[in-house]
Amino acid sequence: MGFSLVAATAIVGVAVLISLELIVGTTIPTITEVHNSFDEMKDRAIDQIQTSINISDHRTKPNASLHDINIEITNEGSTTLKLADFTVLINGTLKSFTSTTSYLYPKNSAEIVVLALTNGNNKVKVVTGNGISDYYEYTYP
Amino acid sequence: MGFSLTSTQVIFFIASVIAAGAVSGVFIAVTQDLTNSFSEKGERVQDQLDIEFIIINDPDNIPSSGGNYLFYIKNIGAVKIPTTNDTFNLFVDGEFVVIANYYFADTSIQTDEVTTLYVATSVISAGDHNLRVVGPQAIDSEFAFTI
Numbered sequence: 176m177g178f179s180l181v182a183a184t185a186i187v188g189v190a191v192l193i194s195l196e197l198i199v200g201t202t203i204p205t206i207t208e209v210h211n212s213f214d215e216m217k218d219r220a221i222d223q224i225q226t227s228i229n230i231s232d233h234r235t236k237p238n239a240s241l242h243d244i245n246i247e248i249t250n251e252g253s254t255t256l257k258l259a260d261f262t263v264l265i266n267g268t269l270k271s272f273t274s275t276t277s278y279l280y281p282k283n284s285a286e287i288v289v290l291a292l293t294n295g296n297n298k299v300k301v302v303t304g305n306g307i308s309d310y311y312e313y314t315y316p
Numbered sequence: 317m318g319f320s321l322t323s324t325q326v327i328f329f330i331a332s333v334i335a336a337g338a339v340s341g342v343f344i345a346v347t348q349d350l351t352n353s354f355s356e357k358g359e360r361v362q363d364q365l366d367i368e369f370i371i372i373n374d375p376d377n378i379p380s381s382g383g384n385y386l387f388y389i390k391n392i393g394a395v396k397i398p399t400t401n402d403t404f405n406l407f408v409d410g411e412f413v414v415i416a417n418y419y420f421a422d423t424s425i426q427t428d429e430v431t432t433l434y435v436a437t438s439v440i441s442a443g444d445h446n447l448r449v450v451g452p453q454a455i456d457s458e459f460a461f462t463i
Contacts, residue, residue: 179329183336190340194347201351205358212365215394219368223392260428262390267377269388269430298374304428306370306392 223305227252230301230311231284241291242315248301249284260304263289265297364453368393371449371459372430378461384434387447387459391425397451398424399431406435407448413439 232247246263250256258274274287287301294315302308372390379386391397399420406413417439421432433449442463450456 179325179332182329183332186333186336186340187343190343193344197344197347197351201355205355209358209361209365212362212394216365216368219392219394257428262372262388262430264372264374264377264388266379267374268379268386269432298377300372300374302372302390304392306372306390308372310374 219305222254223307225253226256226303226305226307228256228279228301228303228307228309230299230309233299233311233313235313235315237316238291241293243288243290244292244297244299244313244315245286245288246299246301246311247284247286248279248309250279250281252307253281255280256303258285258287261287262302263287264300264302265289265292267298267300360453363395364455366394367397367452367455369397369425369449369451369455370457371447373459373461375459375461378463380437381434383437385437385440385463387433387435387449388430389420389425389433389449389457390430391427394427396424396426399433399451403452404433405450406433407450408435408439409446410448 227250229249229251230246231249234245234247235242237243256279258277258279261272261274263270263272270289270292272287272289274285276285279285292315296312296314299311299313300308301311369389369391372388373386389399397403399422401415401419404420406418413435417436419434421434425431435447440463444460444462447459447461448456449459
């Protein structure tokens with residue numbers, strides 16, 4: 176009877192150790208990954224709050240019967256913005272653009288160039304990589 | 317008498333080992349199921365934290381093309397988002413839009429990139445509307461606009 180109890184306790188003890196290993200081996204990496212994702216989400220939220228842009232000026236030049244525009248954007252926030260992540264809409268339509276620099280640092284300005292736009296009243300919307308935007312309207316000619 | 321005592325002890329020993337083995341097996345199996353579920357739940361929570369997108373259209377300039385209105389979805393989250401009719405559902409003014417009436421230009425959007433969502437013009441009449449786009453893990457984005 177005594178040896179049976181010892182054997183049964185040993186078997187259950189090994190099972191408990193295996194279960195603990197399973198719990199620790201799964202729980203810790205899962206909690207770590209969720210924690211990392213939460214940190215990234217928090218960083219994104221902070222960046223969004225600290226991001227602000229202003230379309231401060233524009234220059235136009237004729238391009239056959241159309242025109243090109245240089246849009247001057249000022250970083251009014253405290254985060255560095257990557258211009259390749261920007262999106263430009265002209266009259267609601269997505270337009271491709273080029274930029275004079277790769278990064279827009281706080282309190283600095285940069286120009287983005289959009290080619291071959293139709294004449295008349297145009298409404299520009301510039302959206303940063305993290306979704307912050309500014310509008311601007313102009314008329315050409 | 318001596319033999320039967322030994323036999324009884326052997327029977328008790330075998331029975332206790334079998335019982336302990338059965339209990340241990342069930343215990344380990346239940347623990348494994350729990351940890352698997354915890355891990356899967358963790359992945360879903362992680363997706364919910366990582367996925368974020370917005371509709372970036374100009375609200376009073378919704379472009380149209382080929383019988384569809386074009387909505388631009390920008391991925392502002394931390395992971396690539398699969399953009400299919402299975403992963404996204406649309407509601408216009410609270411009404412569910414059947415999957416035959418919309419599609420995406422791309423099958424996925426990388427972080428910071430934009431894809432175009434095409435919604436049939438028959439679904440949206442002239443006037444003010446509200447578009448709700450529900451993506452993976454029920455992450456959603458709402459957008460008020462005028463046609």
